[in-house]
Amino acid sequence: MSAELLTVLFAMIGGAIRVSTPFLFVSLGECLTEKAGRINLGLEGTLVLGAMVAYMTSYETGSPWAGVAAAAAAGFLLGGLHGALCSLPKVNDVAVGIALMTFGTGVAFFFGKPYIQPAAPRLPGIPLADWTGSPALADALKVNPLFFVGIVLAFAMAWAFRNTRVGLVVRTTGDSAPAARAMGISVDGVRLLATAAGGALAGIGGSFLSLYYPGSWNEALSSGQGLMAVALVIFARWDPVRCFVAALLFGAAGAIGPALQSINITQGYYFFNAAPYILTLLIMVSSGRVRHAQHGMPGELSVSK
């Protein structure tokens, strides 16, 4: 029995590391955008477009890292489009986000058709536990460099929001547009850049999906992960480090269902497959009861006004 529990444990650790990276990048991107005072719901579309562009570029150039760069560029452009559209008077950022979600997925499906069949070069994994001699552990701890980039980025962003002038400018823009204007900051300019940079991060998240895990391009690839990552920002309360923790939790929760079935705990697998969503609900309920639930929420967000 303990061997089986170990299997589930390894599967959950492995799942947390494998599945969390796209969540992490999308939620960091959304966190940055929302800190500047806008909501970009289009990141699901950016994620899918990033996945497709990365796969296409990797296949055409033979370099997966070029694919990651191209995905970031595509995300930057799509995010920039959102930022630019929302700079126009009386444009609702939520509505634009939904439109861009459909746009991003549509463009990705259209240009992605010829790339469903071919196999593109994938990103490498770093074997961290081969020395243990345990194949289960070796597999669980085969980690993609993007995962570490994501962790560093999460802490760097948290630090930058607190300690740098750029962080201050972003936070001010997000909390009070009049205050930012009084400081001589171009509110629309900051938001444009923050949304574009957020889009670039989501694009990188997409490249992880198509180039590492599960590691191939097809149209069902994202299955809503971009949307879940946006929700994740809310219960991470706009804190990049908490985004990282939440992404890990989601990854681990997603691994529970298959892992339990593989060791014969088969009753109620629908319930276990729903674990990430149940987790979302539980966290939402518990965090909603805290008096300072809104703490950290940027004052300029259209949902808070």
Add this chain to the structure above:
Amino acid sequence: MTDNLISRRTLLQGTAAAGALAATGPLGGLNAQAPLTVGILYVGPRDDFGYSQAHAVGAAELKKVPGVKVVEEENVPETIAVQRSMESMINLDGAKLIIATSFGYFDPHMLAMAAKYPKVEFRHAVGLWDKDKHPQNAGSYFGYLDQAHYVNGIAAGLVTKSKKIGFVAAKPIPSVLRNINAVLLGARKNAPDATVQVVFTGDWSVPVREAEATNALIGSGCDIVTCHVDSPKVVIETAERRGVMTLGHNASQASLAPKGFITGAEYKWSTIYKGFADNLAKNQKLPNWVRGGYDLDFVQNTAYGAAATDGARRAADAAIAEIKKGAPIFAGTIKDNKGNVVIPATLDNYAPPLEGMNYLVEGVVGSTT
């Protein structure tokens, strides 16, 4: 606006068809000069290494038949979009036969179209058509893929070392359970202690969860992995990367696993589609109910991959020959994995009770609930 246009067109066509009918009798207007147009709808992309690709391969064979024109539409969701696609194929392309390949296309979409266009024939993959309830210009066809999965199992039983075969399945519905059970029964022919470990993902296409399921199965000791999901690409690629052997499903995935591929269960829709086209060209009534397996050349096994040993190839070839002669897969008394007798005595491979299978047989580790 569009609705008006179509109904006017329908009216005009109806008048024209009535005239033609008076002149030439039933199925008027179809003659040797006019190409026969067949419309096919797919639920996924045509090149997904899976279910839609298997149909598209059949359609490509159909295109080679002289005098046949094929119009295809992929990624048609199981919504009102089905009816729009069908109407456009009928009205704009002049399709005489509509082939609906996905389960959810049938009711209400295909039924509504069949009632509206009685001159057009409609055929649906998977069996829901009922001669008492449904229009006579509609019908259903399907291939018994469990026969090819059984052959997969025969080969797997001879190459597995851990005696554990992993099966990533979408949903516990009869056609899926039948394939899972067939793999087990095939494997146990040569490895009586073999088991099949099932992980249900809950949906037809969830790539991340399919990859997780594959990893979990390999983690629990399976050295062969197979699946019944829409597109097996992710499962086969993940297993190949981890150095585990694979059995294919739906279409050929041999190119995805140059090292670990054994063989795969494939549909051969081209046989059915060419049969339909032949019927129409000869002005014959299309059959409403088409079923078959190896006996009618509706299914096949993928050419053996690198992981198929000589012994496995010989045994699989022999099994195919026997199935063609009618050797039963569900032979003798069969219990489910909870110990209940579910098949008291040998069932023929085409016996109707097999289409309602709702259990996993003894030796399959997993649960349908």
